[in-house]
Amino acid sequence: xxxxxxxxxxxxxxxxxxxxxxxxxxxxxxxxxxxxxxxxxxxxxxxxxxxxxxxxxxxxxxxxxxxxxxxxxxxxxxxxxxxxxxxxxxxxxxxxxxxxxxxxxxxxxxxxxxxxxxxxxxxxxxxxxxxxxxxxxxxxxxxxxxxxxxxxxxxxxxxxxxxxxxxxxxxxxxxxxxxxxxxxxxxxxxxxxxxxxxxxxxxxxxxxxx
Numbered sequence: 001x002x003x004x005x006x007x008x009x010x011x012x013x014x015x016x017x018x019x020x021x022x023x024x025x026x027x028x029x030x031x032x033x034x035x036x037x038x039x040x041x042x043x044x045x046x047x048x049x050x051x052x053x054x055x056x057x058x059x060x061x062x063x064x065x066x067x068x069x070x071x072x073x074x075x076x077x078x079x080x081x082x083x084x085x086x087x088x089x090x091x092x093x094x095x096x097x098x099x100x101x102x103x104x105x106x107x108x109x110x111x112x113x114x115x116x117x118x119x120x121x122x123x124x125x126x127x128x129x130x131x132x133x134x135x136x137x138x139x140x141x142x143x144x145x146x147x148x149x150x151x152x153x154x155x156x157x158x159x160x161x162x163x164x165x166x167x168x169x170x171x172x173x174x175x176x177x178x179x180x181x182x183x184x185x186x187x188x189x190x191x192x193x194x195x196x197x198x199x200x201x202x203x204x205x206x207x208x209x210x
Contacts, residue, residue, distance in 0.1 A: 006033055008078055016069030018089070018098035038098065040091030043145075047085055052152040056179070059149045060209065062088070065095020066142060067205040073097075074135045074200070081133055083141040084120045085148070121161050122154045126169045126192045136194035142201055143189030146208065151177050155190060168192075182208065 003023065010020050022034040043062065046054070066088060073080060080097065087099040125140035127133075147155045155173035158164040173190050175183040185207045191197040198204045 003031060009073075012072070012076070014069060014072040016065045016095055016097060017072065018096050035098075036096075038089045038091050038096055040089050040096075043085035043088040043090070046090070047148060047152065050152070053150050056150070059146065061093075062090070062095055062149060063142075063146055063205050063208060065090070066097060066145070067201040069095070069097040070138055070142065070201040074138070079133060079135045080138050080141075082120060083138050083145070084123045085145060086120075088145075121164050121168075122156070124165070124168060125194070127194050129165060129169060132194070134194065135200070136197055139189060139198055139201055139204060140191075140194075142204060143186055143198070146189070146204075147173065147178070147186055150179070150182070 006020055006023060009017075010023065013019055018038055019036040020033060021036070024032040024034065026032065066083075070080065070083070082099060083097070087097060089096045089098060123141040123144040125137040128137055144155055156164050156167035156171065158167060169192070173186070175187055178186055185198075185204070188196075188207070189198045189204050198207065
């Protein structure tokens, strides 16, 4: 599954994506991926260092870079499916999305197909539980990330994977911890129904800036 995802993103070049240059196979049948080296910190490390949320200007900078990379993928019919702070980096002030191992090309006929692998539970869109994975799942994950950047915590937490999944499926996020003007923006990005959700990463960024 990961090799399929990587091969779809082979040599895709964009400033906000970690470039994958080649896939090699050795004599033992093991696969090796040759990719761009990024020396900067991952976003999850930055979040750990800035407990309680980061300044809104910093949030906007991360959001802008993530949006540019995601939009590039989505415009080519590719959905990332595992967008999370551990897969996002910043080097020389440039934000880069990495780990496209779960990325999948989405055609209209395959949008509702069952998926054998899913993303990280803290950032997982509700419809993934039903095997749906259009680009809307990345918008939901981005909404979760922006919520965490602003507050220092994820929208849904729990004692087990099952508990967190159930909260994504059935509970509303606590928006009272967000700046008042951003509450409707994140409410829309975190809609359970993908048809009611913010339609694109670019739209989410536009609403955030406004």
